[in-house]
Amino acid sequence: MNSSRRSFFKKSLMALAALPLIKSTEVLAEVACPQAAPKDAKALKKLLEADSSTGKRLDYVANAADSKNKKYKKGDNCAGCNFYADKKEVxxxxxxxxxxxxxxxxxxWCKSFRAKK
Ligand code: SF4
Known part of the structure; x- marks a missing residue:
């Protein structure tokens, strides 16, 4: 095996070894908005609807970009909110x-948004 082939294989193996180091959350961070409804029965049953009394009180929108609330800042969303229970995400x-x-x-997004610390 000549040195350039050996070098190629060595670099390829190093790249493959590094793949598991990419955090799954970084890969999952790209979410297409608006989202499809959840398939999970519990999440679907307890889904907050924008037109429910709670949804209206919070001025909630399922797609932050649709918010007309003057408190909304581009880029803010539930995933970045302190009240979003990440550990129970489905x-x-x-x-x-x-x-x-x-x-x-x-x-x-809703008007009670508070950025995670
Ligand atoms: S409080 Fe935060 S997580 Fe809850 S609906 Fe509002 S923006 Fe989303």
Whole structure:
């Protein structure tokens, strides 16, 4: 094996070894908005609807970019909110303590948004 082939294989093996180091959250961070409804039965049953009383009180939208609220800042969404329960996330939906633990879309937003610290 000549040195350029050996070098190629060595670099390829190093690249393959580095793949597991990419965090799955970084890969999953790209969520297409608006999101499809969750397939998970629990998340679907407890989904926060924008036109529900809680949804209206919070001025919630399932797609942050659709918000007309003057407090909304481009780039903010539920996934970046302190009240979004990351550990219980299912299909990019998670319970929100400000919305009576209803499941909100990671792409969503409401006027109670508070950026994660
Ligand atoms: S409080 Fe945060 S997580 Fe809950 S709906 Fe509002 S922006 Fe989304």
């Amino acid at each position: 299909e990019n939906y998670a319970p929100c303590s400000m919305a009576a633990n209803r499941y909100v879309a990671s792409c969503g």
